[in-house]
Amino acid sequence: MGTTIVLIGTRKGLAIARSTDDRRSWAMDDLHFSNQEVYSVAADSRRDPPRIFAGVGTGHWGPLLTYSDDLGQTWTEPAEPPIGFPAGSDAAVERVWQIQPAGAQQRDVVYAGVEPHALFKSEDGGESFALVEGLWQHPHRPSWEPGGGGACLHTVLPHPSDPGDILVAMSAAGVYRTRDGGASWHPANRGIQAAFLPEDQRFPEFGQCVHKVAFHRDRPDRLYAQNHFGVYRSEDRGDSWTAIESGLPSNFGFTVVVHPHHPDTVYLFPLQADGERFPPQAKCRVYRSENAGDSWESLSAGLPEDAYYGAVLRDAMVADAGNPGGIYFGTRLGEVFASRDDGDSWAMIAGHLPDILSVRVAEVA
Amino acid sequence: MSSRLLLPAALRHYAGDLREVEICTGTLGAVLDDLASRHPQLERRLRDERGRLRPHVLLFVDGVGVRGGAPMETQVPDGAEVFVAPAVSGG
Numbered sequence: 249m250g251t252t253i254v255l256i257g258t259r260k261g262l263a264i265a266r267s268t269d270d271r272r273s274w275a276m277d278d279l280h281f282s283n284q285e286v287y288s289v290a291a292d293s294r295r296d297p298p299r300i301f302a303g304v305g306t307g308h309w310g311p312l313l314t315y316s317d318d319l320g321q322t323w324t325e326p327a328e329p330p331i332g333f334p335a336g337s338d339a340a341v342e343r344v345w346q347i348q349p350a351g352a353q354q355r356d357v358v359y360a361g362v363e364p365h366a367l368f369k370s371e372d373g374g375e376s377f378a379l380v381e382g383l384w385q386h387p388h389r390p391s392w393e394p395g396g397g398g399a400c401l402h403t404v405l406p407h408p409s410d411p412g413d414i415l416v417a418m419s420a421a422g423v424y425r426t427r428d429g430g431a432s433w434h435p436a437n438r439g440i441q442a443a444f445l446p447e448d449q450r451f452p453e454f455g456q457c458v459h460k461v462a463f464h465r466d467r468p469d470r471l472y473a474q475n476h477f478g479v480y481r482s483e484d485r486g487d488s489w490t491a492i493e494s495g496l497p498s499n500f501g502f503t504v505v506v507h508p509h510h511p512d513t514v515y516l517f518p519l520q521a522d523g524e525r526f527p528p529q530a531k532c533r534v535y536r537s538e539n540a541g542d543s544w545e546s547l548s549a550g551l552p553e554d555a556y557y558g559a560v561l562r563d564a565m566v567a568d569a570g571n572p573g574g575i576y577f578g579t580r581l582g583e584v585f586a587s588r589d590d591g592d593s594w595a596m597i598a599g600h601l602p603d604i605l606s607v608r609v610a611e612v613a
Numbered sequence: 614m615s616s617r618l619l620l621p622a623a624l625r626h627y628a629g630d631l632r633e634v635e636i637c638t639g640t641l642g643a644v645l646d647d648l649a650s651r652h653p654q655l656e657r658r659l660r661d662e663r664g665r666l667r668p669h670v671l672l673f674v675d676g677v678g679v680r681g682g683a684p685m686e687t688q689v690p691d692g693a694e695v696f697v698a699p700a701v702s703g704g
Contacts, residue, residue, distance in 0.1 A: 328653070
């Protein structure tokens with residue numbers, strides 16, 4: 249039996265939980281990157297063992313994109329900065345929000361989404377990254393506003409089999425798609441509401457505050473999006489979107505995750521509102537749909553029953569590749585809950601951590 | 614001719630765990646360019662990729678703060694102490 253590794257990026261370091269008994273019990277490492285924020289983590293499972301990435305904010309000392317090839321025992325920081333804007337762009341990377349390995353065909357391609365709104369691409373497995381100029385030069389960019397968390401490109405969704413087809417999501421600029429590998433980009437927000445704009449301007453071409461987009465690799469044309477007020481599905485890889493909110497207690501939240509084996513099964517952690525970033529009725533509940541968002545059920549077995557005020561941020565929920573599926577989420581109260589039965593029941597696998605920002609999972613043979 | 618860069622605890626790891634490193638003299642920009650060739654991981658924590666001091670980094674040359682104006686033009690004379698203030702903001 250292999251080892252399951254959960255990477256837990258927090259406001260003050262990276263926690264790593266390891267299980268060797270099919271996700272029943274967990275052992276925790278000491279905190280890595282102590283007192284530094286870890287906004288993004290990733291595991292590149294195209295390598296054996298997986299290469300683990302961390303986007304670390306070193307406080308006053310700037311951002312750091314680093315990786316480990318020994319499952320977190322040691323971390324590599326190249327002599328040359330791995331990521332940075334080219335001379336003349338008059339910008340500096342403030343934070344690495346997303347690290348995303350590309351499809352299996354592009355074994356050494358890794359993408360990184362940063363603040364300010366920009367996409368970087370590595371073709372050497374993540375040792376060095378170059379700015380994707382096509383997006384940086386987009387004529388809309390001067391009009392892209394920051395979201396509450398910053399001017400972040402927080403989601404990168406490479407098509408699993410078409411290297412030219414990539415989606416990105418940015419707060420508060422919306423979803424953009426390229427079909428030519430990043431040379432040209434077009435907004436992909438039709439049908440998505442920007443609830444915070446004046447009533448007659450709520451369906452703009454771009455400017456929506458998208459919080460997260462997810463898809464299943466077997467069905468890449470179907471996307472799910474959790475927005476700043478709004479949960480949506482697209483069946484045409486972002487050309488159009490339809491609201492899928494029936495049965496949800498709120499359409500606000502940050503995260504959305506698709507089941508590892510069932511493209512119709514999707515998970516949310518709704519929050520009450522932007523001005524009330526708590527679970528509705530202070531109940532810690534995951535919402536699951538098994539019909540692509542047409543209806544939703546609340547999942548509570550094993551989750552706290554007392555009043556709960558922890559939010560789940562955009563990258564703090566994830567699925568593993570197990571069967572039944574493992575679903576994990578970390579909260580701003582520093583707790584990580586996990587299910588090893590598709591979400592039917594849950595258990596806390598880590599607590600008393602700092603505010604959780606990002607969660608990812610890797611499996612090692 | 615040389616001067617010294619005095620490091621807070623958080624940065625000593627990037628200079629071989631030393632409390633201070635020898636630096637050249639000249640403008641602060643030239644000093645940090647030279648530092649980058651010897652201790653790149655240290656230099657990148659002081660300046661971003663545009664060559665600007667990071668927003669919360671405070672440097673003092675012989676006790677005088679270099680914020681404002683053109684900090685990279687500040688002269689670092691022979692024998693100077695360049696003090697890197699420790700991080701003090703945050704929660």
